[in-house]
Amino acid sequence: MRPNILFITADQWRGDTLGALGHVVRTPALDRLAEEATLFARHYATCAPCSPARASLYTGLYQMNHRVVWNGAGLDARFDNLALAARRAGYLPTLFGYTDTAPDPRHLAPADPALATFEGVLPGFRVRLNLDDAERPWVSWLGARGHDISDPGAMHRVPPEEGARISRRPPVYSSEETQTAFLADAFLQWRAEQPIDRPWFAHLSFLRPHPPFAVPEPYASMYGEEEGPEFARHADPDAEAAQHPFVAAIQGYQQLSDFVEGGAGRARDLAPRDFARLRALYHGLVSEVDAQCGRIFEALRAAGQWEETVIVFTSDHGEMMGDHWMLGKGGFFPQSYHIPLIMRIPGRGAGQVDAFTSAADIFPTLCDLMGVAPGHAPDGASLTPFLDGQAPRRWRAAALWEFDFRLLLGEDAARFGLAPEDCVLQCRMDGRHLYMASPGLPPALYDLDEDPDCLVNRAADPALAPARLSQAEALLADRARLMDRTLASRAVWDFYAG
Helix, strand or coil, X not given: CCCEEEEEEECCCCCCCCHHHCCCCCCHHXXXXXXXXXXXXXXXXXXXXXXXXHHHHHHCCCHHHHCXXXXXXXXXXXXXXXXXXXXXXXXXXEEEECCCCCXXXXXXXXXXXXXXXXCCCCCCCEEEEECCCCCHHHHHHHHHCCCCCCCHHHCCCCCCECCECXXXXXXXCCCCCCHHHHHXXXXXXXXXXXXXXXXXXXXXXXXXXXXXXXXXXXXXXCCCCCCCCCCCCCCCHHHHHCCCHXXXXXXXXXXXXXXXXXXXXXXXXXXXXXXXHHHHHHHHHHHHHHHHHHHHHHHHHHCCCHHHEEEEEECCCCCCCCHHHCXXXXXXXXXXXXXXXXXXXXXXXXXXXXXXXXXXXXXXXHHHHHCCCCCCCCCCCCCHHHHCCCCXXXXXXXXXXXXXXXXXXXXXXHHCCCCHHHCEEEEEECCCEEEEXXXXXXXXXXXXXXXXXXXXXXXXXXXXXXXXXXXXXXXXXXXXXXXXXXXXXXXXXXXXCC
Protein backbone atom coordinates (compact mmCIF):
# COMPACT_ATOMS: atom_id res chain seq x y z
CA MET A 1 0.00 0.00 0.00
CA ARG A 2 1.21 3.50 -0.80
CA PRO A 3 2.30 5.59 2.22
CA ASN A 4 0.75 8.79 3.42
CA ILE A 5 2.93 11.79 2.62
CA LEU A 6 3.24 14.81 4.91
CA PHE A 7 5.31 17.58 3.35
CA ILE A 8 6.04 20.41 5.81
CA THR A 9 7.74 23.69 4.99
CA ALA A 10 8.52 26.37 7.58
CA ASP A 11 9.20 29.67 5.83
CA GLN A 12 12.59 31.36 6.36
CA TRP A 13 14.01 28.72 8.74
CA ARG A 14 17.80 28.82 8.52
CA GLY A 15 19.56 25.52 8.30
CA ASP A 16 21.74 25.63 11.40
CA THR A 17 18.78 26.39 13.69
CA LEU A 18 18.03 22.88 14.92
CA GLY A 19 18.82 21.34 18.28
CA ALA A 20 19.79 18.15 16.46
CA LEU A 21 22.66 20.08 14.84
CA GLY A 22 23.94 21.39 18.18
CA HIS A 23 22.26 24.79 18.07
CA VAL A 24 21.02 26.49 21.25
CA VAL A 25 17.47 26.64 19.88
CA ARG A 26 15.10 24.11 21.45
CA THR A 27 13.37 21.92 18.85
CA PRO A 28 12.52 18.69 20.69
CA ALA A 29 9.86 17.49 18.22
CA LEU A 30 12.10 17.80 15.19
CA ASP A 31 15.09 16.46 17.10
CA ARG A 32 13.10 13.35 17.94
CA LEU A 33 12.01 13.07 14.32
CA ALA A 34 15.65 13.32 13.20
CA GLU A 35 16.61 10.42 15.49
CA GLU A 36 14.58 8.01 13.36
CA ALA A 37 15.03 9.76 10.04
CA THR A 38 17.75 11.12 7.78
CA LEU A 39 19.04 14.59 8.64
CA PHE A 40 20.72 16.45 5.79
CA ALA A 41 23.16 18.86 7.43
CA ARG A 42 24.35 20.69 4.28
CA HIS A 43 21.10 21.29 2.45
CA TYR A 44 20.69 24.51 0.43
CA ALA A 45 17.99 26.46 -1.35
CA THR A 46 18.67 27.24 -4.98
CA CYS A 47 17.59 30.88 -4.81
CA ALA A 48 15.59 33.49 -2.90
CA PRO A 49 13.12 35.00 -2.08
CA CYS A 50 9.92 32.99 -1.59
CA SER A 51 8.43 32.46 -5.07
CA PRO A 52 11.73 31.61 -6.80
CA ALA A 53 12.77 29.31 -3.96
CA ARG A 54 9.42 27.52 -3.96
CA ALA A 55 9.48 27.15 -7.74
CA SER A 56 12.69 25.13 -7.31
CA LEU A 57 11.24 23.18 -4.41
CA TYR A 58 8.14 22.18 -6.37
CA THR A 59 9.72 21.55 -9.80
CA GLY A 60 13.25 20.33 -9.03
CA LEU A 61 14.72 23.05 -11.26
CA TYR A 62 17.30 25.73 -10.60
CA GLN A 63 16.30 29.33 -11.22
CA MET A 64 18.40 29.39 -14.39
CA ASN A 65 15.84 26.96 -15.85
CA HIS A 66 12.48 27.71 -14.21
CA ARG A 67 13.05 31.50 -14.56
CA VAL A 68 10.92 32.56 -11.62
CA VAL A 69 13.25 35.43 -10.81
CA TRP A 70 11.21 37.27 -8.17
CA ASN A 71 7.89 37.21 -6.33
CA GLY A 72 5.33 37.72 -9.09
CA ALA A 73 7.22 36.10 -11.97
CA GLY A 74 4.94 33.44 -13.45
CA LEU A 75 5.85 29.76 -13.30
CA ASP A 76 5.91 28.44 -16.86
CA ALA A 77 2.96 26.08 -17.32
CA ARG A 78 5.06 23.62 -19.32
CA PHE A 79 6.82 22.43 -16.16
CA ASP A 80 5.67 19.47 -14.14
CA ASN A 81 5.39 19.95 -10.38
CA LEU A 82 5.03 18.08 -7.12
CA ALA A 83 1.23 18.35 -6.91
CA LEU A 84 0.67 17.18 -10.49
CA ALA A 85 3.02 14.25 -9.93
CA ALA A 86 1.13 13.31 -6.76
CA ARG A 87 -2.12 13.20 -8.73
CA ARG A 88 -0.53 10.87 -11.29
CA ALA A 89 0.42 8.64 -8.37
CA GLY A 90 -3.19 8.47 -7.22
CA TYR A 91 -3.09 11.04 -4.42
CA LEU A 92 -5.31 14.08 -3.98
CA PRO A 93 -2.62 16.52 -2.81
CA THR A 94 -4.13 18.93 -0.30
CA LEU A 95 -2.70 22.30 0.68
CA PHE A 96 -2.73 23.96 4.08
CA GLY A 97 -1.16 27.42 3.85
CA TYR A 98 0.26 28.76 0.60
CA THR A 99 2.68 28.05 -2.23
CA ASP A 100 3.47 31.61 -3.43
CA THR A 101 3.22 30.42 -7.02
CA ALA A 102 2.30 33.05 -9.61
CA PRO A 103 0.52 31.49 -12.60
CA ASP A 104 1.70 31.50 -16.19
CA PRO A 105 0.06 34.77 -17.35
CA ARG A 106 -0.12 33.67 -20.97
CA HIS A 107 -2.92 31.24 -20.11
CA LEU A 108 -5.16 33.77 -18.33
CA ALA A 109 -7.36 36.65 -19.41
CA PRO A 110 -6.07 40.14 -18.49
CA ALA A 111 -8.96 40.66 -16.06
CA ASP A 112 -8.31 37.42 -14.17
CA PRO A 113 -7.76 38.27 -10.46
CA ALA A 114 -5.04 35.61 -10.32
CA LEU A 115 -2.80 38.12 -12.08
CA ALA A 116 -3.14 40.64 -9.25
CA THR A 117 -0.95 38.75 -6.78
CA PHE A 118 2.09 36.50 -6.60
CA GLU A 119 0.35 34.35 -3.98
CA GLY A 120 -1.27 31.91 -6.35
CA VAL A 121 -1.62 28.18 -5.75
CA LEU A 122 0.59 25.60 -7.43
CA PRO A 123 -1.44 23.79 -10.14
CA GLY A 124 -2.58 20.38 -8.93
CA PHE A 125 -3.23 21.21 -5.30
CA ARG A 126 -6.64 21.01 -3.73
CA VAL A 127 -6.83 23.85 -1.20
CA ARG A 128 -8.21 23.04 2.23
CA LEU A 129 -6.93 26.20 3.93
CA ASN A 130 -5.49 29.15 2.03
CA LEU A 131 -3.40 31.15 4.50
CA ASP A 132 -1.34 33.68 2.60
CA ASP A 133 0.23 36.94 3.84
CA ALA A 134 -3.18 38.56 4.35
CA GLU A 135 -4.06 35.78 6.82
CA ARG A 136 -7.79 36.48 6.44
CA PRO A 137 -9.12 33.09 7.62
CA TRP A 138 -6.92 33.27 10.72
CA VAL A 139 -7.86 36.88 11.49
CA SER A 140 -11.54 36.04 11.08
CA TRP A 141 -11.12 33.11 13.45
CA LEU A 142 -9.48 35.39 16.02
CA GLY A 143 -12.45 37.71 15.72
CA ALA A 144 -14.81 34.84 16.49
CA ARG A 145 -12.75 34.19 19.61
CA GLY A 146 -13.35 37.72 20.85
CA HIS A 147 -10.30 39.58 19.57
CA ASP A 148 -10.60 43.07 18.12
CA ILE A 149 -9.84 42.64 14.43
CA SER A 150 -10.85 46.11 13.25
CA ASP A 151 -7.23 46.66 12.18
CA PRO A 152 -6.05 43.28 10.82
CA GLY A 153 -2.66 44.71 9.95
CA ALA A 154 -1.98 45.37 13.62
CA MET A 155 -2.39 41.79 14.82
CA HIS A 156 1.39 41.34 15.03
CA ARG A 157 2.07 44.78 16.48
CA VAL A 158 3.33 44.51 20.05
CA PRO A 159 3.36 47.09 22.85
CA PRO A 160 6.59 49.08 23.17
CA GLU A 161 9.11 48.12 25.78
CA GLU A 162 10.69 50.96 27.72
CA GLY A 163 14.33 51.50 26.88
CA ALA A 164 14.32 49.12 23.92
CA ARG A 165 13.95 49.76 20.20
CA ILE A 166 12.95 46.12 19.66
CA SER A 167 10.11 45.11 21.95
CA ARG A 168 9.90 41.50 23.09
CA ARG A 169 6.42 41.83 24.49
CA PRO A 170 3.86 39.31 23.17
CA PRO A 171 1.13 40.11 20.67
CA VAL A 172 -2.57 39.94 21.55
CA TYR A 173 -3.01 36.30 20.53
CA SER A 174 -1.92 33.34 22.66
CA SER A 175 0.28 30.36 21.82
CA GLU A 176 -2.89 28.37 21.09
CA GLU A 177 -4.01 31.07 18.64
CA THR A 178 -1.00 31.54 16.37
CA GLN A 179 -1.29 31.07 12.61
CA THR A 180 0.87 27.97 13.05
CA ALA A 181 -1.55 26.47 15.58
CA PHE A 182 -4.51 27.47 13.40
CA LEU A 183 -3.04 25.69 10.39
CA ALA A 184 -2.06 22.62 12.46
CA ASP A 185 -5.63 22.41 13.80
CA ALA A 186 -6.99 22.50 10.24
CA PHE A 187 -4.70 19.67 9.19
CA LEU A 188 -5.55 17.53 12.21
CA GLN A 189 -9.26 17.91 11.56
CA TRP A 190 -8.79 17.04 7.88
CA ARG A 191 -6.63 14.02 8.65
CA ALA A 192 -9.29 12.63 10.98
CA GLU A 193 -11.78 12.84 8.08
CA GLN A 194 -9.68 10.76 5.66
CA PRO A 195 -10.80 7.22 4.80
CA ILE A 196 -8.54 4.68 6.46
CA ASP A 197 -8.13 2.76 3.20
CA ARG A 198 -6.98 5.73 1.11
CA PRO A 199 -3.46 7.15 1.49
CA TRP A 200 -3.28 10.93 1.71
CA PHE A 201 -0.85 13.65 0.65
CA ALA A 202 -0.81 16.89 2.66
CA HIS A 203 1.39 19.94 2.25
CA LEU A 204 1.59 22.08 5.40
CA SER A 205 3.16 25.38 4.48
CA PHE A 206 3.79 27.29 7.72
CA LEU A 207 4.46 31.02 7.45
CA ARG A 208 6.65 31.18 10.52
CA PRO A 209 9.43 31.86 11.45
CA HIS A 210 9.07 34.36 8.58
CA PRO A 211 8.60 37.95 9.86
CA PRO A 212 6.98 39.91 11.35
CA PHE A 213 9.02 38.87 14.36
CA ALA A 214 6.38 38.66 17.06
CA VAL A 215 5.51 35.60 19.12
CA PRO A 216 3.34 34.95 22.21
CA GLU A 217 4.50 33.56 25.51
CA PRO A 218 6.11 31.29 26.53
CA TYR A 219 8.18 31.78 23.37
CA ALA A 220 8.62 35.57 23.56
CA SER A 221 10.84 35.23 26.63
CA MET A 222 12.13 31.70 26.04
CA TYR A 223 15.60 32.84 24.93
CA GLY A 224 18.00 35.29 26.48
CA GLU A 225 19.59 37.98 24.37
CA GLU A 226 22.99 36.46 25.07
CA GLU A 227 21.98 32.99 23.81
CA GLY A 228 23.22 31.95 20.43
CA PRO A 229 26.52 31.81 18.59
CA GLU A 230 28.52 34.93 17.91
CA PHE A 231 27.22 36.94 14.99
CA ALA A 232 29.21 36.43 11.78
CA ARG A 233 30.04 40.02 10.91
CA HIS A 234 32.52 42.87 11.09
CA ALA A 235 32.64 45.19 14.06
CA ASP A 236 30.35 47.74 12.37
CA PRO A 237 28.10 47.86 9.27
CA ASP A 238 30.38 50.26 7.39
CA ALA A 239 33.29 47.81 7.61
CA GLU A 240 30.93 45.09 6.42
CA ALA A 241 29.74 47.17 3.46
CA ALA A 242 33.32 47.87 2.42
CA GLN A 243 33.99 44.26 1.48
CA HIS A 244 31.65 44.30 -1.55
CA PRO A 245 29.33 46.87 -3.18
CA PHE A 246 26.38 44.48 -3.13
CA VAL A 247 26.61 44.19 0.65
CA ALA A 248 26.38 47.97 0.81
CA ALA A 249 23.40 47.92 -1.58
CA ILE A 250 21.43 45.43 0.51
CA GLN A 251 22.20 47.40 3.66
CA GLY A 252 20.79 50.47 1.97
CA TYR A 253 17.52 48.80 0.98
CA GLN A 254 16.61 46.74 4.05
CA GLN A 255 14.03 48.49 6.21
CA LEU A 256 13.13 47.46 9.75
CA SER A 257 9.44 47.75 8.85
CA ASP A 258 9.86 44.62 6.68
CA PHE A 259 10.60 42.62 9.82
CA VAL A 260 8.81 44.33 12.73
CA GLU A 261 5.28 45.79 12.58
CA GLY A 262 5.63 49.54 13.05
CA GLY A 263 9.42 49.48 12.76
CA ALA A 264 11.24 52.48 11.32
CA GLY A 265 14.68 53.04 9.83
CA ARG A 266 17.19 50.78 8.17
CA ALA A 267 17.98 47.34 9.54
CA ARG A 268 21.73 48.02 9.29
CA ASP A 269 21.40 50.84 11.82
CA LEU A 270 20.18 48.56 14.59
CA ALA A 271 22.41 48.35 17.64
CA PRO A 272 23.98 45.00 18.57
CA ARG A 273 21.44 44.60 21.36
CA ASP A 274 18.59 45.15 18.89
CA PHE A 275 19.86 42.34 16.69
CA ALA A 276 20.20 40.12 19.75
CA ARG A 277 16.61 40.80 20.76
CA LEU A 278 15.37 40.07 17.22
CA ARG A 279 17.29 36.82 17.22
CA ALA A 280 15.72 35.81 20.53
CA LEU A 281 12.29 36.42 19.00
CA TYR A 282 13.25 34.47 15.88
CA HIS A 283 14.36 31.53 18.00
CA GLY A 284 11.06 31.75 19.86
CA LEU A 285 9.20 31.52 16.55
CA VAL A 286 11.27 28.47 15.63
CA SER A 287 10.37 26.76 18.89
CA GLU A 288 6.70 27.65 18.42
CA VAL A 289 6.64 25.96 15.01
CA ASP A 290 8.43 22.96 16.49
CA ALA A 291 5.76 22.67 19.18
CA GLN A 292 3.00 22.54 16.58
CA CYS A 293 4.94 19.95 14.59
CA GLY A 294 5.11 17.95 17.82
CA ARG A 295 1.30 18.07 18.13
CA ILE A 296 0.98 16.74 14.60
CA PHE A 297 3.51 13.96 15.12
CA GLU A 298 1.83 12.83 18.34
CA ALA A 299 -1.55 12.78 16.61
CA LEU A 300 -0.16 10.54 13.87
CA ARG A 301 1.27 8.19 16.47
CA ALA A 302 -2.00 8.11 18.40
CA ALA A 303 -3.95 7.37 15.20
CA GLY A 304 -1.67 4.45 14.33
CA GLN A 305 -0.45 6.18 11.16
CA TRP A 306 3.12 6.93 12.16
CA GLU A 307 4.54 3.85 10.43
CA GLU A 308 2.43 4.53 7.35
CA THR A 309 3.54 8.14 6.80
CA VAL A 310 6.47 9.69 4.96
CA ILE A 311 7.42 13.00 6.58
CA VAL A 312 9.55 15.66 4.90
CA PHE A 313 10.44 18.81 6.84
CA THR A 314 12.27 21.67 5.14
CA SER A 315 12.15 25.39 4.33
CA ASP A 316 12.15 27.56 1.22
CA HIS A 317 15.18 29.70 2.15
CA GLY A 318 17.16 30.86 5.16
CA GLU A 319 17.49 34.04 7.23
CA MET A 320 20.50 36.30 7.83
CA MET A 321 19.33 37.21 11.37
CA GLY A 322 22.01 39.76 12.14
CA ASP A 323 24.92 38.11 10.40
CA HIS A 324 26.77 40.64 8.24
CA TRP A 325 24.48 43.33 9.75
CA MET A 326 21.59 42.01 7.65
CA LEU A 327 18.13 40.56 8.10
CA GLY A 328 16.02 38.48 5.74
CA LYS A 329 17.23 36.65 2.67
CA GLY A 330 19.08 37.40 -0.53
CA GLY A 331 22.58 38.30 -1.59
CA PHE A 332 25.38 35.77 -1.66
CA PHE A 333 26.07 34.75 1.95
CA PRO A 334 25.18 31.12 2.80
CA GLN A 335 22.92 32.00 5.76
CA SER A 336 20.25 33.02 3.25
CA TYR A 337 20.33 29.64 1.52
CA HIS A 338 21.24 27.02 4.13
CA ILE A 339 17.95 25.34 5.09
CA PRO A 340 16.93 22.29 7.13
CA LEU A 341 15.94 18.95 5.65
CA ILE A 342 14.69 15.96 7.61
CA MET A 343 13.26 13.00 5.70
CA ARG A 344 11.51 10.29 7.66
CA ILE A 345 10.65 7.21 5.63
CA PRO A 346 9.23 4.32 7.71
CA GLY A 347 11.86 1.64 8.00
CA ARG A 348 14.58 3.75 6.39
CA GLY A 349 16.89 6.18 8.14
CA ALA A 350 20.59 6.88 7.84
CA GLY A 351 21.33 9.42 10.56
CA GLN A 352 23.16 12.55 9.43
CA VAL A 353 24.23 13.13 5.83
CA ASP A 354 26.98 15.70 5.20
CA ALA A 355 26.95 15.66 1.41
CA PHE A 356 25.77 18.82 -0.35
CA THR A 357 22.07 18.49 -1.14
CA SER A 358 19.69 20.91 -2.79
CA ALA A 359 16.05 21.98 -2.65
CA ALA A 360 15.97 20.85 -6.28
CA ASP A 361 16.33 17.27 -4.99
CA ILE A 362 12.96 17.26 -3.19
CA PHE A 363 10.77 16.91 -6.30
CA PRO A 364 12.65 13.95 -7.84
CA THR A 365 12.91 12.29 -4.41
CA LEU A 366 9.18 12.45 -3.77
CA CYS A 367 8.49 11.31 -7.34
CA ASP A 368 10.76 8.35 -6.63
CA LEU A 369 8.92 7.54 -3.40
CA MET A 370 5.52 7.86 -5.11
CA GLY A 371 6.59 5.67 -8.02
CA VAL A 372 6.04 8.19 -10.82
CA ALA A 373 8.38 9.76 -13.35
CA PRO A 374 8.82 13.55 -13.46
CA GLY A 375 7.30 15.18 -16.52
CA HIS A 376 10.54 17.03 -17.26
CA ALA A 377 14.17 16.37 -16.48
CA PRO A 378 14.82 17.79 -12.98
CA ASP A 379 18.07 19.52 -12.19
CA GLY A 380 18.08 17.81 -8.80
CA ALA A 381 18.40 14.10 -8.13
CA SER A 382 16.64 11.63 -5.89
CA LEU A 383 17.96 11.41 -2.35
CA THR A 384 16.70 7.85 -1.84
CA PRO A 385 20.20 6.26 -1.83
CA PHE A 386 21.10 8.45 1.15
CA LEU A 387 18.01 7.19 2.99
CA ASP A 388 19.55 3.72 2.92
CA GLY A 389 22.98 4.91 4.00
CA GLN A 390 24.48 4.67 0.52
CA ALA A 391 26.41 7.30 -1.40
CA PRO A 392 25.21 7.75 -4.99
CA ARG A 393 27.79 6.93 -7.65
CA ARG A 394 27.96 10.52 -8.87
CA TRP A 395 27.01 13.38 -6.63
CA ARG A 396 27.56 17.12 -6.58
CA ALA A 397 30.68 18.46 -4.90
CA ALA A 398 29.23 21.89 -4.12
CA ALA A 399 26.09 23.84 -3.35
CA LEU A 400 24.80 26.26 -6.00
CA TRP A 401 22.47 29.19 -5.53
CA GLU A 402 21.37 32.28 -7.44
CA PHE A 403 19.90 35.66 -6.58
CA ASP A 404 18.16 37.83 -9.17
CA PHE A 405 18.06 41.40 -7.88
CA ARG A 406 16.50 43.28 -10.80
CA LEU A 407 13.44 44.27 -8.73
CA LEU A 408 15.48 44.99 -5.63
CA LEU A 409 17.30 47.80 -7.44
CA GLY A 410 14.26 48.82 -9.50
CA GLU A 411 14.87 52.11 -11.29
CA ASP A 412 18.29 52.36 -9.65
CA ALA A 413 19.54 49.52 -11.87
CA ALA A 414 19.68 51.86 -14.86
CA ARG A 415 21.42 54.50 -12.74
CA PHE A 416 24.08 51.92 -11.92
CA GLY A 417 24.41 51.12 -15.61
CA LEU A 418 22.87 47.65 -15.25
CA ALA A 419 20.45 45.97 -17.64
CA PRO A 420 17.93 43.56 -16.04
CA GLU A 421 19.98 40.61 -17.30
CA ASP A 422 23.01 41.99 -15.44
CA CYS A 423 21.16 41.90 -12.12
CA VAL A 424 21.86 38.34 -11.12
CA LEU A 425 24.53 36.69 -9.04
CA GLN A 426 25.52 33.02 -9.04
CA CYS A 427 27.26 31.29 -6.17
CA ARG A 428 29.17 28.07 -5.75
CA MET A 429 30.29 26.79 -2.35
CA ASP A 430 32.34 23.67 -1.89
CA GLY A 431 34.21 22.48 1.17
CA ARG A 432 36.91 25.13 0.81
CA HIS A 433 35.62 28.22 -1.02
CA LEU A 434 32.56 30.37 -1.58
CA TYR A 435 32.66 32.01 -5.00
CA MET A 436 30.24 34.57 -6.45
CA ALA A 437 30.08 35.68 -10.08
CA SER A 438 27.78 38.23 -11.68
CA PRO A 439 27.63 39.97 -15.06
CA GLY A 440 26.96 43.28 -13.32
CA LEU A 441 29.05 43.03 -10.14
CA PRO A 442 32.67 42.38 -9.21
CA PRO A 443 33.27 38.80 -8.05
CA ALA A 444 33.63 37.63 -4.46
CA LEU A 445 35.76 34.81 -3.14
CA TYR A 446 36.12 33.54 0.41
CA ASP A 447 38.54 30.99 1.81
CA LEU A 448 36.28 29.06 4.20
CA ASP A 449 39.17 27.32 5.95
CA GLU A 450 40.72 30.60 7.03
CA ASP A 451 37.57 32.72 7.03
CA PRO A 452 34.46 30.61 7.77
CA ASP A 453 32.39 33.74 8.52
CA CYS A 454 33.09 35.25 5.06
CA LEU A 455 34.55 38.53 6.31
CA VAL A 456 37.42 39.02 3.83
CA ASN A 457 36.64 39.07 0.12
CA ARG A 458 39.81 37.79 -1.54
CA ALA A 459 38.69 37.85 -5.16
CA ALA A 460 41.45 40.36 -5.97
CA ASP A 461 44.14 38.57 -3.94
CA PRO A 462 46.82 37.19 -6.31
CA ALA A 463 47.48 34.35 -3.87
CA LEU A 464 43.96 33.05 -4.52
CA ALA A 465 43.96 33.59 -8.28
CA PRO A 466 44.24 29.82 -8.96
CA ALA A 467 41.31 29.16 -6.63
CA ARG A 468 39.24 31.87 -8.31
CA LEU A 469 39.94 30.40 -11.76
CA SER A 470 39.14 26.90 -10.53
CA GLN A 471 35.85 28.02 -9.00
CA ALA A 472 34.87 29.98 -12.11
CA GLU A 473 35.55 26.97 -14.33
CA ALA A 474 33.63 24.70 -11.96
CA LEU A 475 30.65 27.07 -11.96
CA LEU A 476 30.68 27.19 -15.75
CA ALA A 477 30.79 23.39 -15.88
CA ASP A 478 27.91 23.14 -13.39
CA ARG A 479 25.78 25.48 -15.49
CA ALA A 480 26.56 23.50 -18.65
CA ARG A 481 25.46 20.28 -16.92
CA LEU A 482 22.25 21.91 -15.73
CA MET A 483 20.98 22.98 -19.13
CA ASP A 484 17.52 21.48 -19.75
CA ARG A 485 17.80 17.93 -21.06
CA THR A 486 14.12 16.92 -21.08
CA LEU A 487 14.19 16.19 -24.83
CA ALA A 488 17.94 16.25 -25.34
CA SER A 489 18.73 12.68 -24.29
CA ARG A 490 16.34 10.92 -26.69
CA ALA A 491 15.57 11.25 -30.39
CA VAL A 492 11.98 11.43 -31.61
CA TRP A 493 12.06 7.82 -32.83
CA ASP A 494 12.74 6.70 -29.28
CA PHE A 495 9.15 7.72 -28.61
CA TYR A 496 7.81 6.03 -31.75
CA ALA A 497 5.45 3.11 -31.19
CA GLY A 498 4.50 2.46 -34.80
